[in-house]
Amino acid sequence: MLSRSDDADFEAFLHEWMRETLGADEVSVQPIVAGTRSSWSVDVTRGDDLVPVIVRRTRDTLQVYGDESRETQIYRALAHTPVPVPDIYAVDTERGLVAAQRVAGTDDLSGLDPATREAVSDELMRHIAALHALDPTALELPPMPVPTTAQEHATLDLDHWLRFHAANAPANPVVTFAGEWLRRNAPNDVDRTVLVQGDTGPGNFVQHEGRVTAVVDWELSHLGDPYEDLGWVVARALLFPFGNLTRRFEVYSEASGLPFDRARIWHGAVSAMLKILIAGDVVRARGHDDPQYPIMVSGPAFHGRLVIDALRELAGVEQGPVSLEPQPDTGSEREGSLAFIRTTLRERLLPSLSDPYQIAQAKAALRTVRHLQQGERYDAAIEDQERRDLASLLGEDMSVAADGRKELCERIRADTVDTNTVLSYLGRHVQRETVRMAELLGPMATTPLPRF
Known part of the structure; x- marks a missing residue:
């Protein structure tokens, strides 16, 4: 883990880095105690202007895709599209840090009145539709495997995660069974190949005064089926309430022109929950020193139960309680x-x-x-x-x-x-x-x- 912001050497580095990259006259640093990556809120004073900055590690917790610069490249590729993302100010590859625009707002919807909360949630679904309307070949994305068949749209990224699990965690029959189910039930056709955000939904966008100001966290992005992102909305809504999901998907369908297909969304939801489960299994095997460790290590139990509950319901298999x-x-x-x-x-x-x-x-x-x-x-x-x-x-x-x-x-x-x-x-x-x-x-x- 990087030095804390109250470490004198690290604080001195941040001051110098902000002076070099943003022309800072004064710098104020505050650690952010949230998420799974070390982050710092930095206020840069430049003359009479105040520039709000967030400094984060470029390395995601697990390095599922292995490239520390991958997410930064995706942010830059989306900078001039209808999808709101923070600007990237600077990258320090040696220390594994990125300095980005700290957009106004919060990822917490709980303080909003019901009408505003619904409006903001609907706006996010329209932004997801805008993302899925982009031509990925026109974006300067980092190298990504390109699915060429309907089956690959569902399995190309999934297989990468399953290999990652096999290399880093003990055998887990929930992972194996769900992976095989997703392959057997892959859609027979795909409407379009899109840039899938991955980890899409509540908690991973910022809102301010009733408007979405940024969509954040793109480290799991890949090319695939748009319904994958709708599945992620389901998975994240288990942790961060997101209102009426039927309404959310109706808004997306109207904005995207794609049908409200429950079977496709559930396929995406099982895939998303499985990936969270895999992440937790790997954290269990590797260990982690982040305050989010208890949440991450309990993920296999939480999402494992919900994955199996979903698959049992689809198969019509009843389940009695276990007594211990x-x-x-x-x-x-x-x-x-x-x-x-x-x-x-x-x-x-x-x-x-x-x-x-x-x-x-x-x-x-x-x-x-x-x-x-x-x-x-x-x-x-x-x-x-x-x-x-x-x-x-x-x-x-x-x-x-x-x-x-x-x-x-x-x-x-x-x-x-x-x-x-x-x-x-x-x-x-x-x-x-x-x-x-x-x-x-x-x-x-x-x-x-x-x-x-």
Whole structure:
């Protein structure tokens, strides 16, 4: 992670960088405690003018596409289009930083009155339609694979993510099953090839005084099917309420000329949720030092449950509840150590902090400790149920459930297991994961699928 903005050397670098690139007379720096990339709000005074700047890492959290300059190139490619994006002022490739226009407004819609919130949400859908009306070949985009068939519009980027998961995280049958489902159910035709934003929707645009001022976060952009972005709207609406989704998609359809196709949108939503799940799996495997770690690491449980719920509904597979008995407190050294850390964070460390970033980091650590304590209560019961479930499904005993899940992934890819039987197991699996991750998920543990 980059130095904090209160590090003297880093602060001196930012002052010099702003003087060189923007002609700054004075520079004021404040860290931003949000998102998954280190960011700083910078006010540049130049004569009588105040230039608001945001400095961010160019490296996204996971480097799914491997090119740190990719997102910056996309911003610049869209600069003179109807899609509102921030201007890029400067890039420091050595430190992996980009300085961009800090547009007026916020990504939070909660403070708006209902009528204004609806109007802003509809305006975003029109901007997405404007994006999908652009000819990607006329934009100076970074190199991107170009889908040439209807199938590739649904699978080219998906396959990249599945390879990324295979290289960086343990086998996960939810990922394998959903990936195979998306391939089998890929649309037979595509209306047009577009620049897909990826991660589209609430939380990733800025509004000010009832108008959309910028669409942000383009690191997952690729060429593909426009309905992918509508699927991302569904996925992000699970975390950031976005009003009446039926209304949102009607507005998009009217602006884009494309039909309101629920099946295509749900295909895009399963794809989007799967990618978020993959990101969380990789964070679990790699570790991460960002305050957003608890949210990211719980993603596989949250989106895994919703992906399987969606696929079960589409297949008409019923699912009963899972019953898990917590292990009683044994007074072990590990339990005592976790209790000590929790008390120290909550009662001694947190009350003494004033720095927003340090407070966020300490709160994230506290949530993680509570998660580990939840594991002490339920991990043994979950492992036992998983082993027995997998033995019944595979017809052979597995001493470790992870080995059974790996074998199940192989059989799913080989199409040698009954789909509905696998879906029933996965329904129980994601319920157990939801229990295991309950302290990190909070109210998200019971978030239902959206309806539209």
